[in-house]
Amino acid sequence: MSTKETTTPIAHPSTQSFLSHQMTACYTIAYKESVRIVRIWKMTVVPPIVTVFLFSVVFGQIIGGKIGGISGVSYLQFIIPGLIMNIVINESFNNNASSIMIDKYNKSIESMVTAPVHELTILFGYFAGCVVRVLMAGAISSVLVFWLAGIMVQHWFLFTYTILITCALFSFLGFINGLYATRFDEIPTIPTFILTPLSFFGGVFYDITTLPEPWRTISWYNPIVYIVDTFRYSTIGVTHHDITESLIVVTAITSGLFLLSYCLLRTGYGLKN
Amino acid sequence: MEQTVIDAPISVSKVSKTYKDGFRAVKNVSFDIRKGDFTVLLGLNGAGKTSLISMITGLNKISSGVIQIFGDDITRSPYRAKSHMAIMPQEINFNLFSKISDVLIFHGGYYGISPEKVMQRARPLLKKARLLKKIDQPVSSLSGGMKRMLMLIRCLIQNPKLLILDEPTANLDIEIRKTIWEILRAEHKKGMTTVLTTHNLEEAQLLCTNVLILHHGEIVLDRSIEDAIQSLEEKFYSVSFESKITQKQLHGFSSYHAEMREDGKASFCIRSDQDIGHLIYKLHLAGHKIAHVAPSSHQLEQLLHQATL
Numbered sequence: 008m009s010t011k012e013t014t015t016p017i018a019h020p021s022t023q024s025f026l027s028h029q030m031t032a033c034y035t036i037a038y039k040e041s042v043r044i045v046r047i048w049k050m051t052v053v054p055p056i057v058t059v060f061l062f063s064v065v066f067g068q069i070i071g072g073k074i075g076g077i078s079g080v081s082y083l084q085f086i087i088p089g090l091i092m093n094i095v096i097n098e099s100f101n102n103n104a105s106s107i108m109i110d111k112y113n114k115s116i117e118s119m120v121t122a123p124v125h126e127l128t129i130l131f132g133y134f135a136g137c138v139v140r141v142l143m144a145g146a147i148s149s150v151l152v153f154w155l156a157g158i159m160v161q162h163w164f165l166f167t168y169t170i171l172i173t174c175a176l177f178s179f180l181g182f183i184n185g186l187y188a189t190r191f192d193e194i195p196t197i198p199t200f201i202l203t204p205l206s207f208f209g210g211v212f213y214d215i216t217t218l219p220e221p222w223r224t225i226s227w228y229n230p231i232v233y234i235v236d237t238f239r240y241s242t243i244g245v246t247h248h249d250i251t252e253s254l255i256v257v258t259a260i261t262s263g264l265f266l267l268s269y270c271l272l273r274t275g276y277g278l279k280n
Numbered sequence: 281m282e283q284t285v286i287d288a289p290i291s292v293s294k295v296s297k298t299y300k301d302g303f304r305a306v307k308n309v310s311f312d313i314r315k316g317d318f319t320v321l322l323g324l325n326g327a328g329k330t331s332l333i334s335m336i337t338g339l340n341k342i343s344s345g346v347i348q349i350f351g352d353d354i355t356r357s358p359y360r361a362k363s364h365m366a367i368m369p370q371e372i373n374f375n376l377f378s379k380i381s382d383v384l385i386f387h388g389g390y391y392g393i394s395p396e397k398v399m400q401r402a403r404p405l406l407k408k409a410r411l412l413k414k415i416d417q418p419v420s421s422l423s424g425g426m427k428r429m430l431m432l433i434r435c436l437i438q439n440p441k442l443l444i445l446d447e448p449t450a451n452l453d454i455e456i457r458k459t460i461w462e463i464l465r466a467e468h469k470k471g472m473t474t475v476l477t478t479h480n481l482e483e484a485q486l487l488c489t490n491v492l493i494l495h496h497g498e499i500v501l502d503r504s505i506e507d508a509i510q511s512l513e514e515k516f517y518s519v520s521f522e523s524k525i526t527q528k529q530l531h532g533f534s535s536y537h538a539e540m541r542e543d544g545k546a547s548f549c550i551r552s553d554q555d556i557g558h559l560i561y562k563l564h565l566a567g568h569k570i571a572h573v574a575p576s577s578h579q580l581e582q583l584l585h586q587a588t589l
Contacts, residue, residue: 025359028392035389042382043375114373118434121337122390123362280299280340 029128036119036129040106040136044143051102055094055144056151062090063152066212078214078245083156088239089211090152094145095170096202096231099137099177100184104194106133107185116278126272130182130265137178141170158242165241165250172257173234177202179264186268186277205231216247233257287351288312289364289442289473290336295345297331297497305331307497308345313475313490318468320484320505321477322584323494329477330370332494333446336475337367349442363391365442366435370450372427376420380411380430383419387434398437405433409459425456432460436467443467443474449483461487481580491580493587501587509579512586513552516578517559520545522569532566533559547576 044051067083074082110116119129153159160166184197209231215223226232233253240246271277290313297306305328313319323329334340336347338354338361347354352361374383381399388398406412409429411422419427428448435443445464449457464487468474478484484491484505491508493501501508509515518541530538530546536559537549550556556573563570 028363031392031394032390035386038389039382039386042378046377109375113375114369114371115375117339117369117373118367118387119390121339121362121367122387123359123392124390125359275341279338280334 028123029125032122032124033128033132033135036124036132037135037139040102040133041139043106044102044136044140048143051098051140052143052147055098056148059090059094059148059152063087063155067156078247080243080245081156084158084243085214085239085245086212087152087156087158088242089206089209089235091145091149091242092169092173092231092235092238093206093211094148095141095173096177096206096234097198098140098144099174100181100198100202102137102140103133103178103181104184104188104197105181106136107182108188108191108194111185111188111277112191120275120278126269129272130179130268133182134175134178137174137181138171141174145170153242160242161244162241165237168254169234169238169241169257172254172261173238176230176234176257176261176264179261179268182268183264183271186271188277205229210235210247214247230256230260288348289315289317289350290475291346291348291351292332292336293346293348295332295335295347296343297328297335297340298343305497306335306494309494309497309499310345311492311499311502313473315473316468316471317490318464318474318488319476319490319492320488321475321492321494322481322484322580324584324588327494327588328497329494330446331497333444333475333477337365337444338362364440365444366438366440368431368435368443368445368448370446372431374419374431374434377418379416379418380406380422381415383430384434384437388437391438393437401437401439402433405436405463408463409433425452428452429456429460432463436463441473443472445474445476445478447478448476449478449480457483481578481584485575485580491583493584495588501583505580508583509575512579512582514582515550515556516576516582517548517550517556517573518545518576519548519563519573520571522571525568529566529568533562547578 063083063086067081067086071082071086076082077085107116110119180197184194188194208226209229210226215226215232218226227248233248233256236246236248237250237253237257240250290311292312293310295306295309296304298304307328309328309332321329321333331340335342336349336354338358342355349361350364352364354361378386384398384402385395388395388401393401403412406415409426411426411430411433414421419430422430432445432448443464448464449460452460461483464474468487474487476484476488488505491501491503491505492499524544525540525546527540530540533548536554537547539547541547548559550559560570560573
């Protein structure tokens with residue numbers, strides 16, 4: 008290149024408004040995540056769709072046909088909201104945990120840390136990436152299994168809010184796991200030993216009010232119970248708990264994890280020496 | 281240097297870095313880098329260069345002291361301070377599966393630059409680096425040298441006021457090295473302040489105006505390269521001749537430690553009681569036609585050796 012070549016001046020970050028700069032940065036992180044999700048769609052989008060379809064057919068249609076109804080709906084209709092929430096939980100968590108770990112491994116996170124990007128921008132950018140992944144996997148699965156079970160969404164606002172707040176909760180948890188992890192084998196620890204057991208005991212496949220004590224009381228300490236219950240109410244109108252209380256619990260946990268993620272980022276935990 | 285220059289591109293004041301295991305990598309270091317300077321940060325392995333650079337760029341926490349970038353404190357006003365500088369780290373730090381265009385767009389986005397503007401700025405640089413046709417290819421398809429070129433281009437699309445380079449040409453072939461040097465010289469002429477760490481002393485002497493030497497976490501030398509070399513008791517010069525000569529023909533110049541090098545140039549050592557003019561005269565008398573005389577990169581090596589004794 009000749010040094011005389013002309014270039015159009017670029018607005019320098021220091022002359023740009025802080026908000027406009029951070030919005031561009033947030034969009035960039037979300038876009039970066041979306042590109043990654045689409046590039047590896049066989050790993051990010053297809054498996055949850057296949058899983059939820061198989062669960063619906065095997066547990067809902069074949070075994071569920073013999074179980075009969077539960078809480079006034081068919082067994083297939085009963086388990087589908089929980090299965091969709093499992094997608095939201097796992098995909099949000101895995102997206103952030105693996106993405107942060109990969110970015111740490113190839114050191115690409117350094118270019119973000121050394122750039123003038125606010126911690127909130129980073130958090131919201133990665134959260135937006137999770138929303139993209141959840142929408143891609145969750146929307147296709149939902150259309151497929153809702154059609155299979157003849158489910159029509161009953162409360163659209165609650166339906167949307169539950170998906171977004173669950174996505175936020177587990178994206179922040181995944182983010183913390185990604186910051187904490189120093190090796191790739193530390194990533195599946197939380198999904199294997201915490202998320203999967205909580206999901207299985209979270210009332211996806213059974214009505215927790217039918218459990219004997221103390222299991223019924225213990226179950227209410229599982230946050231996934233509230234998520235599944237609220238989402239089930241938004242889709243098929245069936246609930247075993249006060250919806251307002253469930254929303255407060257889920258929103259409070261999400262806020263706590265959001266604050267923790269923010270504080271860890273501020274202190275440079277897992278990113279700075 | 282204890283006095284802080286107002287709005288200096290980099291102002292480091294009494295900075296120390298102690299790691300969790302108690303190791304003090306940087307000890308109470310203070311210096312200023314002025315606008316338009318091209319400074320080389322030298323030091324032996326483990327001298328604390330990377331720790332210092334990492335604190336300046338915000339990648340390492342500062343244990344004590346203050347670092348300001350154009351007057352903005354890197355700890356208290358990190359967003360403003362970081363917006364002034366671009367960093368080219370030693371290691372490749374992008375996702376190798378990303379497309380070249382995406383690497384640039386992502387990086388520009390972190391600095392609030394739209395994809396259109398990123399490409400507008402990057403196109404001539406990519407053309408210069410022969411990367412324009414590969415723009416939709418994944419980074420993994422590039423050679424090591426091309427990846428480093430891409431890292432430099434990524435820095436320059438920010439249009440930074442301050443450029444920090446950590447070993448930018450390590451293990452690169454001469455062609456890519458020269459392209460990088462050419463780009464760096466052009467940016468320096470435009471007024472960009474640059475800080476370079478390198479083990480290639482020829483590169484340092486060719487590009488830089490100032491030298492900072494760090495030893496065991498302390499600054500042991502902070503001055504212009506010219507002044508520092510002037511202060512040396514022995515100076516090395518590299519002389520090229522119009523026709524090829526052999527080591528045997530330099531036999532009469534043993535008092536200058538004359539030595540033929542692999543690149544066909546001869547190296548001469550001038551002590552403080554000797555004179556370069558006298559050497560040139562003696563070479564002329566011996567019938568050797570001189571094509572070019574230049575200070576050898578050995579001088580920086582000597583400077584580094586002297587400062588770190």
